[in-house]
Amino acid sequence: MKIAVVGTGYVGLVTGTCFAETGNHVTCVDIDERKVAKMRNREMPIFEPGLDLLFHRNIDQGRLSFTTSLAEGIEGAKVIFLALPTPPGEDGSADLKYILQVAEELGPILNQYVVVVDKSTVPVGTAEKVRARIAANATVDFDVVSNPEFLREGVAVDDFMKPDRVVVGTTSKDAQKVMEQLYAPLVRQGNPVIFMDEKSAELTKYAANSFLATKITFMNEIANLCELVGADVDAVRRGVGTDTRIGNRFLFAGIGYGGSCFPKDVQALEKTSKEYEYDFKLLDAVMEVNHRQKTKLFPKLIEYFGGSLKGKTIAVWGLAFKPNTDDIREAPALYNIKDFLEAGARVKVYDPEAMENVKEIFGDQITYCSHQYAASDESDALVIFTEWPVFRTPDFDVLQKGLNNPIIFDGRNLYDLEVMKELGFDYISVGRAEVRKHQTVKV
Numbered sequence: 001m002k003i004a005v006v007g008t009g010y011v012g013l014v015t016g017t018c019f020a021e022t023g024n025h026v027t028c029v030d031i032d033e034r035k036v037a038k039m040r041n042r043e044m045p046i047f048e049p050g051l052d053l054l055f056h057r058n059i060d061q062g063r064l065s066f067t068t069s070l071a072e073g074i075e076g077a078k079v080i081f082l083a084l085p086t087p088p089g090e091d092g093s094a095d096l097k098y099i100l101q102v103a104e105e106l107g108p109i110l111n112q113y114v115v116v117v118d119k120s121t122v123p124v125g126t127a128e129k130v131r132a133r134i135a136a137n138a139t140v141d142f143d144v145v146s147n148p149e150f151l152r153e154g155v156a157v158d159d160f161m162k163p164d165r166v167v168v169g170t171t172s173k174d175a176q177k178v179m180e181q182l183y184a185p186l187v188r189q190g191n192p193v194i195f196m197d198e199k200s201a202e203l204t205k206y207a208a209n210s211f212l213a214t215k216i217t218f219m220n221e222i223a224n225l226c227e228l229v230g231a232d233v234d235a236v237r238r239g240v241g242t243d244t245r246i247g248n249r250f251l252f253a254g255i256g257y258g259g260s261c262f263p264k265d266v267q268a269l270e271k272t273s274k275e276y277e278y279d280f281k282l283l284d285a286v287m288e289v290n291h292r293q294k295t296k297l298f299p300k301l302i303e304y305f306g307g308s309l310k311g312k313t314i315a316v317w318g319l320a321f322k323p324n325t326d327d328i329r330e331a332p333a334l335y336n337i338k339d340f341l342e343a344g345a346r347v348k349v350y351d352p353e354a355m356e357n358v359k360e361i362f363g364d365q366i367t368y369c370s371h372q373y374a375a376s377d378e379s380d381a382l383v384i385f386t387e388w389p390v391f392r393t394p395d396f397d398v399l400q401k402g403l404n405n406p407i408i409f410d411g412r413n414l415y416d417l418e419v420m421k422e423l424g425f426d427y428i429s430v431g432r433a434e435v436r437k438h439q440t441v442k443v
């Protein structure tokens, strides 16, 4: 089948590449000329494990191409995916300007029946709006379908090729047939496609993300309580997660959820509720708790250093909002680095993939290190924000000899408390007892 994908961010690129891999001919359209030039040059614009192999293979086999021209991209396409940004607008609701602008441009250039698919995360009622925008200038028949994407960054290819489910919102039999044909290779491998109406599909995406954000936030609240009562959140997680009604995934307490999706989608669902005059109290609480959680370690650093970080050097391991991505959108590390700098500290950072993106924000205000120990060497404390595999089993000897004080603040609970005690580190994590051998370091 011939497919067009408009927008080649994470979702567009994965969607386009994976559908090429299942035998379709895909043209990706993006207005970013530099990005398109890069991709035409076989350069991957993002870091996503496993995607480059499929990307190169499908370009080489002539099934994946790139253009900046919408008209050229959609020529002959049976399906047009809109994988465009839906960032928070000024009031926090999803900004539909990118989607509606492309919908408007599509109307006059459609020349045969086509299925236009909202792949972006969009509020309830968007399919109707897109349909109206296209219809205003269209001379041919078309359908608009909601097909939200559930992939996670870092494991995007697997999530796309082996999804728990695919959700398709359409009340058109013609569109359903086209979508069934497109997803047939995944269905044959046992991955279900769930058909429903457009509005339910749109709401399913926000419900899923908000539920997962709530699950994490609930465990973060339990972690905070653990610290007060002297319990261990890891033990509690194992205890509750084995209940199959709860499930053991997305129960890891830490320094709050980040990324390009949970923060904006929880906020957008709260705005939708308000629009319908519904007071969704739970979502307000989730956002408030997550905000507090993100900067939870900062006061602990201040306390450890006797009231001030002035003149201290803080090493930061991990900048990306999660491992295996270079994405730093809403990453907890960014909030904290800003606080460290404002408190008068010097900051040395290391991340395996995200440093280039962080340079665009902090420039030369912080020091970028070529490896993890270059950050920790001669620093007064180490703070961990991302659970990259390489941070899970560090050389503790090198770490201890390099640090000016043997103190680790761990926002991801990577290390065993007993091991840290034996090694002689001071170790402050989330929802677990503090390992404190040394006295507060005086300024």
Ligand SMILES: NC(=O)c1ccc[n+]([C@@H]2O[C@H](COP(=O)([O-])OP(=O)(O)OC[C@H]3O[C@@H](n4cnc5c(N)ncnc54)[C@H](O)[C@@H]3O)[C@@H](O)[C@H]2O)c1
Binding pocket: 006, 007, 008, 009, 010, 011, 012, 029, 030, 031, 032, 035, 083, 084, 085, 086, 098, 101, 102, 119, 120, 121, 122, 149, 150, 151, 152, 153, 260, 261
């Ligand atoms: N990132 C994820 O993991 C993820 C997962 C599921 C769903 N989503 C949703 O998918 C949507 C896209 O997210 P993303 O992270 O891929 O976005 P992104 O911001 O990474 O990329 C969007 C791309 O669209 C391009 N673009 C903007 N206007 C355009 C236009 N008029 N024509 C062509 N291209 C244009 C931009 O240049 C950019 O390359 C959002 O609604 C998001 O919520 C994202």
Ligand SMILES: O=c1ccn([C@@H]2O[C@H](COP(=O)(O)OP(=O)(O)O[C@H]3O[C@H](CO)[C@@H](O)[C@H](O)[C@H]3O)[C@@H](O)[C@H]2O)c(=O)[nH]1
Binding pocket: 121, 149, 150, 151, 152, 153, 154, 209, 212, 216, 249, 250, 251, 252, 253, 254, 255, 256, 257, 258, 259, 260, 261, 262, 265, 321, 322
């Ligand atoms: O137990 C957990 C699991 C995750 N997180 C945090 O939650 C955030 C989001 O993580 P994850 O969901 O793995 O990454 P995303 O790539 O943002 O994926 C989410 O957002 C996407 C965009 O909508 C959806 O498609 C995915 O289904 C949904 O998981 C990150 O900050 C994680 O550190 C935790 O703190 N504890």
